[in-house]
Amino acid sequence: MLTVSEENYLKAIYKILERSGETNASTKAIASELGTSPASVTDMLRKLSDKELLNYEKYYGVSLSREGQRLALELIRKHRLWEVFLCTQLRFAWDEVHEIAEQLEHVQSDELIQRLDEFLGYPKFDPHGDPIPNKNGSFTFRQQSVLSQIRNKDSEVLILGVRTHQKPFLQYLDTMSIHPGRKLKIRQYNSFEKIHTLETEQHEIIHLGHEISSEIWVRLA
Amino acid sequence: MLTVSEENYLKAIYKILERSGETNASTKAIASELGTSPASVTDMLRKLSDKELLNYEKYYGVSLSREGQRLALELIRKHRLWEVFLCTQLRFAWDEVHEIAEQLEHVQSDELIQRLDEFLGYPKFDPHGDPIPNKNGSFTFRQQSVLSQIRNKDSEVLILGVRTHQKPFLQYLDTMSIHPGRKLKIRQYNSFEKIHTLETEQHEIIHLGHEISSEIWVRLA
DNA sequence: TTTATTTTTTAGCTTTGCCTAAATTTTACT
DNA sequence: AGTAAAATTTAGGCAAAGCTAAAAAATAAA
Structure with a gap:
């Protein structure tokens, strides 16, 4: 049986490896993900390594063992x-x-x-x-693309999800009722300003800058 | 914000006071309720007392403060x-x-x-x-009585709940489909053996000894 | 290839919540 | 009332999970 803290480490390591695509997660990255000090991370890595939940070689970061991966998932x-x-x-x-x-x-x-x-x-x-x-x-x-890369005028996209999970970002999308399941029609793309002009099913017009639109997962509808 | 442990102490104290009807809960009773040592209890009582969640006087047990009671509830x-x-x-x-x-x-x-x-x-x-x-x-x-005290032959009772929450006891009741909401008709009471003979809505006959029947809450239906 | 910087680890300390053993206080009994 | 028993508290320790500061190793830069 794992402690809450141990579980959080496994999850953090999984996330880092998933998003970076690397084979090993660094002490520093784990510390930053969990908001703790690198020294605390080293302690925990040794502990989880003893339990054979991860493969740890001093100074070279960690990867999850088969069991560690199972628990993270x-x-x-x-x-x-x-x-x-x-x-x-x-x-x-x-x-x-x-x-x-x-x-x-x-x-x-x-x-x-x-x-x-x-x-x-x-x-x-x-x-x-x-x-x-x-x-x-x-x-x-499932096949998905980021909204920012779809510029075909008049094509319709179905919103599948988001890449960023920060509260203010999600709240902002909410004010424009952008959330998974919604359909959007691409009206225009301004390549200088990198701004999409979109139309909702309710015929509202939305302008999305590149920062926002590159964080939204869609597929062509 | 309280820790899980602190919350469990408040709940334990509330339970002890409720079931005993006394004004103060003893260190020993709390230790036994939580499965810890009396020494650990003393530590925690001081801590919760400092937070003004309970009224603690050395050697004389504790009662919950207004705020402690609120949190327990x-x-x-x-x-x-x-x-x-x-x-x-x-x-x-x-x-x-x-x-x-x-x-x-x-x-x-x-x-x-x-x-x-x-x-x-x-x-x-x-x-x-x-x-x-x-x-x-x-x-x-709500008005409720324990089943063991109702001996009026042919009276019907509605099961409201149980006084004991131990798994084996509940499982035993389950095998006889005795649970809140069920109606029972009292067929006989053997005052020597202290055994009730009851009939379910499905016309099954059940025999309940005093140990069991005194742990079941009912009201006359 | 040295040297400087960054990263990681080690060492030592803190708090929380538990423990046992010993000391103290209360309560119960003769 | 005086003593034995029971309950409670104190003292001292341990493991988990964090911290800072200092030492060691790896990486980057001159």
Whole structure:
């Protein structure tokens, strides 16, 4: 049985490796991800290495062992299932669920997660469009592009998710009712200013700068 | 913000005071309730006393302060609402929910509990028949008697809840489909053996010894 | 290839929440 | 009342998980 802290380290390492694509996560990156000191990280790496949850060689960072990876994926599964529950059942907005799911994911009960998954209808994606691993740790892949790269005038795109999960960003999208499931029509692209002009299904016109539009996952509808 | 451990102490003290009816809870009783040593309890009592959550006088036990009582009731509210969720939504049996609710009750989010309460339809009682405090800490009182004291032949009783929450006891009741909401007709009472003979709505005959029947809350139907 | 910078580790300390053993206080009994 | 028993507190320690400061190793720069 792992402590909450140990679980958070595994998740942090998984995230760093996933987003960087590298084989090893550095002490510094882990410290920054968790908001702790590098010295604390070294301590924990030794501990998790002793438990054979990760492969650690002094001064050269860590990778997850098979079991470590399994546990990390299980945590991500739990986190995302709880997010679905909070949004679809308790009607939370997608920018409000992360902190709560962060706590709920540490509740220990396989049966609970199994039943929650069933209750929710075995969802494949969470409210931010991220895939939910199934109980074996495998998840659905889908073709997706970032909105900023689609410039075909008059083409329609379906919003699948977002790459950034920060509250202010999500709240901003919310004010324009941009969230997974929405359709947008591309009206214009200003290549000098890098601004998209889009139209919603309700015929509202939206202008999105490159900073924003490059954080939105879509597929051609 | 309290730690999980601090919260468990407040809850334990509340429970002891409630069931004993005394004004103060002893160090020994708290230790036994939480499965820790009396020395550990003394440490924590000083700490919670410093935070003004309880009134502590050395060697004479503790009582909860107004704020301590409020927090204890909030925890009981959270615990019982989660139990309702687990039973009614995720279809857990009533003997399986305690351990999970024990973890869920420590998730920190007022909004979450408010919405869960609403989602569940503001239930007044949990799956064991215990009252759920509302958000102000007040709960519904209802007239109830223990089954063992009702001997009027041919009278009907409605099961309201149980006084004991131990798993084996609940599982035993389950095998006879005795749980809140069920109606029973009293067929006979053997005053020598102290055994009730009862009939269910499905015309099954059940024999209950005094040990069991005195742990079941009912009201005349 | 030295030297400087960055990263990582080690050493030593703090807090939380628990423990055992010993000392103290209260309570119960004769 | 005086003593034995029970309950409580104090003292001293331990493991988890964090910290800072100093030492060591790896990387980058001159």
